[in-house]
Amino acid sequence: NAGVMQNPRHLVRRRGQEARLRCSPMKGHSHVYWYRQLPEEGLKFMVYLQKENIIDESGMPKERFSAEFPKEGPSILRIQQVVRGDSAAYFCASSPTGGFGEQYFGPGTRLTVT
Amino acid sequence: QQQVKQSPQSLIVQKGGIPIINCAYENTAFDYFPWYQQFPGKGPALLIAIRPDVSEKKEGRFTISFNKSAKQFSLHIMDSQPGDSATYFCAATRGAQKLVFGQGTRLTINP
Numbered sequence: 102n103a104g105v106m107q108n109p110r111h112l113v114r115r116r117g118q119e120a121r122l123r124c125s126p127m128k129g130h131s132h133v134y135w136y137r138q139l140p141e142e143g144l145k146f147m148v149y150l151q152k153e154n155i156i157d158e159s160g161m162p163k164e165r166f167s168a169e170f171p172k173e174g175p176s177i178l179r180i181q182q183v184v185r186g187d188s189a190a191y192f193c194a195s196s197p198t199g200g201f202g203e204q205y206f207g208p209g210t211r212l213t214v215t
Numbered sequence: 216q217q218q219v220k221q222s223p224q225s226l227i228v229q230k231g232g233i234p235i236i237n238c239a240y241e242n243t244a245f246d247y248f249p250w251y252q253q254f255p256g257k258g259p260a261l262l263i264a265i266r267p268d269v270s271e272k273k274e275g276r277f278t279i280s281f282n283k284s285a286k287q288f289s290l291h292i293m294d295s296q297p298g299d300s301a302t303y304f305c306a307a308t309r310g311a312q313k314l315v316f317g318q319g320t321r322l323t324i325n326p
Contacts, residue, residue, distance in 0.1 A: 105258075132311055143304060144259065146313040157313060192258055194314075201266070202247030202308045206258040 103127070105195050105207035106175075113213045120180040120187070122210045126195030133176045134204060135168060138190045150176060183214045217242060219307050221317025228295055229325050236320045237289045238305035245307040249314070250279065250290050253302045262303075263290070295324045 106125040114120050126133050135147040146160040150170035161168065165183075170176040180187055190211050194204040220239045228234045240248075249264035265272045265279040265288065272279045276293040292299055305317040 134313060136314075143318045144314070144316045146315070149311075149313055160313070196311060202310060202312075203249065203261060203264060204308075204314055205261060206251070208258045 105193055105205055107191075107193050107207035107210050109210060110208060111211050111213070113215060114183050115215055116184055117182050120183050120212055120214075122178040122180075122191050122193075122212070124176040124178070124193030124195075124207060126176070126193075127197075127205055129197055130195035130205075131198045132196040132204075133170050134194045134196070135176075135178050136192045136194065136206075138192060138209075140189070144192065147178070180212075183212070185214050188212055188214045217315050219305060219315050219317045221305050221320060223320060224318065225321040225323075227323045227325060230295060230297060232295055232324075234292050234295055234299075234322055234324070235289055236303055236305070236322070237287065238307075238317050239285075239287045240307050240315075241286065242307070242309075242315075243286070244309050245315075246310065247308050248279070248281065248288050249306050249308075250277070251304045251306065251316075253304065253319075259304060292322075297324045297326050300324050 133150045136144040138144050148161045148168045149157040165181045167179045190209045192209045194206045196204045250262045251259035252262045253259045263274045263277045265281050267283050278291040281288045300323050303320045306314040308314045
């Protein structure tokens with residue numbers, strides 16, 4: 102059973118460009134979470150999605166950030182008009198349907214904004 | 216209410232010693248408390264987890280102690296090895312909701 106997959110692993114964007122991060126959950130997992138980790142800091146929740154639904158977006162900045170988990174295909178975290186402060190590691194986690202809270206993380210996408 | 220406080224921020228232990236990392240939470244609705252291990256440049260890996268109806272859980276060299284009345288839990292690593300050097304995060308959640316993480320502890324095991 103493959104783990105959580107994220108791509109790209111590294112992404113460099115100039116200020117003002119768009120960043121698109123992809124996450125494929127583990128097989129059998131219907132819950133997807135996105136977290137952000139700033140350099141030398143902990144992990145901060147951004148958004149929780151199930152197929153075609155955003156369940157909790159309380160950690161998502163109100164502007165420029167959006168997320169989706171379509172019926173088919175990976176979950177996408179989109180950052181429009183990136184700024185230097187968006188430089189961070191973005192991690193996706195998934196958990197199984199009917200699970201009791203365990204979340205399994207992918208390797209992350211390291212975004213660098215120049 | 217949603218915070219999880221973790222200490223110490225960094226810890227250095229000799230090989231074979233027993234590092235202990237502590238966490239405290241506020242929200243009594245939390246019902247799942249995992250620990251994650253993260254190596255540089257990697258994603259967090261689920262190490263061990265506990266639910267509040269249990270006071271202790273062991274998996275290999277890793278043990279979680281849980282004190283529900285004090286709203287505290289801790290990670291002990293027995294017979295620590297240099298390969299255990301990593302950053303450790305405690306977390307808490309309720310059901311399928313978001314994980315609330317502690318600030319992390321950078322652990323170094325000296326040979």
